[in-house]
Amino acid sequence: MRHDHVLTAKQFSRADIEAVLDRAADFDRPTGDTRHTDSLLGLLFFEPSTRTKMSFEAAIKRLGGDVLDMGSVDSSSVTKGESLADTVRVIEGYADALVLRHPQQGAAKMASEFVDVPVINAGDGAGHHPTQTLLDLYSIRENAGLDDLTIGIMGDLKYGRTVHSLAQALTNFDATQHFVSPESLALPPEVRYDLDEAGAAVEEHTELAGVLPELDVLYVTRIQRERFPDENEYRAVASAYGIDRSMLEDAKDDLSVMHPLPRVDEIDPAIDDTDHATYFDQAHNGVPVRMALLDSLL
Amino acid sequence: MTQDHELRVGKIRNGTVIDHVTGGQALTVLAILDIDGSGGEEISVGMNVPSDRLGRKDIVKVEGRELSQEEVDVLSLVAPDATINIVREYEVIEKHRVERPEEVVGVLTCPNANCITTAREPVDSRFSVLEDGVRCDYCGTLIREEFADHIGVE
Numbered sequence A: 001m002r003h004d005h006v007l008t009a010k011q012f013s014r015a016d017i018e019a020v021l022d023r024a025a026d027f028d029r030p031t032g033d034t035r036h037t038d039s040l041l042g043l044l045f046f047e048p049s050t051r052t053k054m055s056f057e058a059a060i061k062r063l064g065g066d067v068l069d070m071g072s073v074d075s076s077s078v079t080k081g082e083s084l085a086d087t088v089r090v091i092e093g094y095a096d097a098l099v100l101r102h103p104q105q106g107a108a109k110m111a112s113e114f115v116d117v118p119v120i121n122a123g124d125g126a127g128h129h130p131t132q133t134l135l136d137l138y139s140i141r142e143n144a145g146l147d148d149l150t151i152g153i154m155g156d157l158k159y160g161r162t163v164h165s166l167a168q169a170l171t172n173f174d175a176t177q178h179f180v181s182p183e184s185l186a187l188p189p190e191v192r193y194d195l196d197e198a199g200a201a202v203e204e205h206t207e208l209a210g211v212l213p214e215l216d217v218l219y220v221t222r223i224q225r226e227r228f229p230d231e232n233e234y235r236a237v238a239s240a241y242g243i244d245r246s247m248l249e250d251a252k253d254d255l256s257v258m259h260p261l262p263r264v265d266e267i268d269p270a271i272d273d274t275d276h277a278t279y280f281d282q283a284h285n286g287v288p289v290r291m292a293l294l295d296s297l298l
Numbered sequence B: 001m002t003q004d005h006e007l008r009v010g011k012i013r014n015g016t017v018i019d020h021v022t023g024g025q026a027l028t029v030l031a032i033l034d035i036d037g038s039g040g041e042e043i044s045v046g047m048n049v050p051s052d053r054l055g056r057k058d059i060v061k062v063e064g065r066e067l068s069q070e071e072v073d074v075l076s077l078v079a080p081d082a083t084i085n086i087v088r089e090y091e092v093i094e095k096h097r098v099e100r101p102e103e104v105v106g107v108l109t110c111p112n113a114n115c116i117t118t119a120r121e122p123v124d125s126r127f128s129v130l131e132d133g134v135r136c137d138y139c140g141t142l143i144r145e146e147f148a149d150h151i152g153v154e
């Protein structure tokens, strides 16, 4: 795959995805490969995300390259009111590719229009998180395969950018997607529009119980406290969209439970040592997948 | 009958007559053209006049200004059936229908307050035109109706 920018999961074809996942499988074993010793990756994180940032850092270092880290937003020129367009045009001169995490939707797309180096969207507000999607797909392929897949996606589907990207990417495969959320956090109309356009098999639910027994994969996301004005309302919703060990008695034996992490209360830690728990492997897969992606871009 | 209503809103000497505008959309058409009268433009508007083709239609006449193709195309969002007559010395010298553009740049404001195009960045709004609405190229937000609410006012 050769893309100048990685902005949304919508840009991926099935062939693109499979090329990255195959390449990632090679990187999954230590290779001592240092093919990118001259490469510098610019990390521009306008909101904190330790894991995504460390995962990109690990990936480029394992390829022999290094990072240039803009640092935290409070210590940067951003607080002095510099535009994102200016920031990326300056950092472009220092780095071979830019990884951007930004609170506003469309930030990575806009940034890509101002620079000649590849821009990788590492999360833009409630928008997209395409590299998370690649590692999710890698994990799904390892655990359940990407065809004839029945997947449940549960939690905050409205603001969850990992959900939006994953749902779009899954339209490339023979997958039935069951979305489980409170009505107030259902899929936004633009994501639903894309799924309908792609002819995806989609069902929306407010409860997990009815659909759980059918699932090969259950992808759980965190419901954020700040989405609710009222603490009690939040607690009620959060507990209704979490899972514990007893609920999994109704699930297929080989159900894979995934989560983009960090989790709070959505997955009972008692599930961690069952065969269902896939989330830590999923997180580890971020490095080889991002290595494969960077290798194709640099 | 048509003659009658033409007369009601007056003939123009040089400029553009936008006819067969969807009933009630004349003010939106003016907003899209960024005409609010403050520039001294001479405008005649007929609203909800009877029309054989549309039942009720609006007519907008703009004296002294010929619309660009780009402006005309954007009108298609609110007035898909509009016809544009370019008038010189009281004669219609060109007549055309609006066509749906593939995209609309810098005209609409994205309704998503968290969209990068609404931030203080040097970027124009850009919407792709779909069958049944428009969609922000940056954040994906759909606008299907009430375009008038999203006309960008500088």
Ligand SMILES: [Zn+2]
Pocket: A106, B110, B111, B112, B115, B116, B117, B136, B137, B138, B139, B140, B141
């Ligand atoms: Zn937008």
